[in-house]
Amino acid sequence: ARYAPGMLRKVILAAAGSQRVERLVEGAPVSRNLVRRFVAGNSSDDALRCTRSLSDQGLAVTLDFLGEDTVSPEQAEATAGEYLRVLDALHAAELTPAAEVSLKLSALGQVFDDKQAYEHARAICAKASEAGTTVTLDMEDHTTTDSTLEILHRLRVDFPTVGVAIQAYLRRSEADCRELAVEGLRVRLCKGAYKEPESVAFQSRLDVDKSYVRCLNALMSGPGYPMVATHDPRLIAIAEDRARWFDRSADEFEFQMLFGVRPDEQLRLVDLGYTMRVYLPYGTQWYGYLMRRLGERPANLGFFLRALRSR
Numbered sequence: 001a002r003y004a005p006g007m008l009r010k011v012i013l014a015a016a017g018s019q020r021v022e023r024l025v026e027g028a029p030v031s032r033n034l035v036r037r038f039v040a041g042n043s044s045d046d047a048l049r050c051t052r053s054l055s056d057q058g059l060a061v062t063l064d065f066l067g068e069d070t071v072s073p074e075q076a077e078a079t080a081g082e083y084l085r086v087l088d089a090l091h092a093a094e095l096t097p098a099a100e101v102s103l104k105l106s107a108l109g110q111v112f113d114d115k116q117a118y119e120h121a122r123a124i125c126a127k128a129s130e131a132g133t134t135v136t137l138d139m140e141d142h143t144t145t146d147s148t149l150e151i152l153h154r155l156r157v158d159f160p161t162v163g164v165a166i167q168a169y170l171r172r173s174e175a176d177c178r179e180l181a182v183e184g185l186r187v188r189l190c191k192g193a194y195k196e197p198e199s200v201a202f203q204s205r206l207d208v209d210k211s212y213v214r215c216l217n218a219l220m221s222g223p224g225y226p227m228v229a230t231h232d233p234r235l236i237a238i239a240e241d242r243a244r245w246f247d248r249s250a251d252e253f254e255f256q257m258l259f260g261v262r263p264d265e266q267l268r269l270v271d272l273g274y275t276m277r278v279y280l281p282y283g284t285q286w287y288g289y290l291m292r293r294l295g296e297r298p299a300n301l302g303f304f305l306r307a308l309r310s311r
């Protein structure tokens, strides 16, 4: 059957939010191959091993402990504890500052207690700073954007290197980028991975890409540190062009891609002298992450089905 890519994306993103589908998929033996392609492994040892191998290839890393939509304070506490431990381990293994960490505030309980999420994030930032590295806040669905930006600003008072992701598909993002284009602020520009209503987000690829370029202009022309997170060859070329136009040297911005996606292109950009940071997830809660990756690229669905058949 043929599906319009947009429709397929909607179906997959709907499945991403469905606990019934989650149980089905997690139960399937499938998942191991596919998971291994996009996720470092279940444990922090796997994460460290994978970080070292990427770092040996000249790639920088941002490590993400998988988990989102935490529903209890205990779960939030456990997630924070894992970040503290893995930062110690990265430091001990001398993998900092090449590796930093990415943080989903929802995994720290943002939805039910944003004060507590802030306190956990603060402890993680302090540990990162002790370990000689830093933190980037992921951006989740649009209902959390204001709270995430507010927490970012509070964290930056004591930890000025903490950065944040901005999603080009949100209509508000061009204005956010102008405000965030300030000295030293690390902003990761991505297209956006959640299912969002038309009232807040551009729906067509073309509109999202145009917004991405406007956001890129705002960031590249300011004094901050843009992190260009995309696999899109056209946007990568435009980012290189803008960097030249605004006279940015290779250490005044960076590229970022997801682990397992376009690995050859990652190394090509390293060879050109750019910083390329790989977003490397680990942990057992890979379901939501993986479903968003499938939604982005139906070709990955073929990979998924082949893995199923080969069992």
Ligand code: FDA
Pocket (backbone or CB within 6 Å): 137, 138, 139, 140, 165, 167, 188, 190, 191, 192, 193, 194, 229, 230, 231, 232, 233, 256, 257, 258, 261, 262, 277, 278, 279, 296, 297
């Ligand atoms: P898109 O998916 O539109 O693909 C554009 C083009 O890129 C394709 O046409 C193809 O040419 C090429 N391409 C893409 N995937 C490929 C593949 N597997 N193989 C070969 N070519 C491929 N989202 C979010 O909402 N909050 C966040 O905090 C983050 N954080 C984040 C960090 C980092 C480092 C990255 C790279 C991404 C995120 N994202 C994110 C996800 C992001 O919003 C987005 O969903 C994905 O990056 C996919 O969008 P692309 O920009 O790659 O373009």
